[in-house]
Amino acid sequence: MALLGNPFAGNIPRQMSEDELVQAIRVDIAGELEAIVGYEAHILATSDERAKKILHHIADEEKNHVGELQQLLSILNPKEAEHIEQGKQEVVAQQQSNFQLPL
Numbered sequence: 243m244a245l246l247g248n249p250f251a252g253n254i255p256r257q258m259s260e261d262e263l264v265q266a267i268r269v270d271i272a273g274e275l276e277a278i279v280g281y282e283a284h285i286l287a288t289s290d291e292r293a294k295k296i297l298h299h300i301a302d303e304e305k306n307h308v309g310e311l312q313q314l315l316s317i318l319n320p321k322e323a324e325h326i327e328q329g330k331q332e333v334v335a336q337q338q339s340n341f342q343l344p345l
Contacts, residue, residue, distance in 0.1 A: 264319050271311045278304045 258266060281301040285294050316323035 260318065264315065264322070267311055267315045267318065271308055271315070274304050274307045274311065277301075278308070 278301050281297045281304065285297045285301070288294060312326075316326070
């Protein structure tokens with residue numbers, strides 16, 4: 243049953259610690275990604291161009307939310323931002339070697 247009528251359903255009964263907030267932001271990112279997958283699945287499953295156009299727009303908004311939440315996560319947890327940047331650089335290095343595995 244939906245909890246839409248309860249404005250307090252998502253409230254936490256106390257202030258979160260910094261670590262809990264970081265975890266909550268990760269869960270929020272996962273939720274946004276899940277929404278994107280759902281909207282894109284609906285796009286693939288319909289031939290109605292009106293619906294596709296609107297769903298593409300909504301999916302793009304969710305992608306913006308992912309970016310906003312990732313930036314917030316980087317602000318809240320700079321060490322995590324370092325790991326993310328390191329991962330990006332690893333992929334760039336792989337791309338520059340045309341994704342060739344070392345022998």
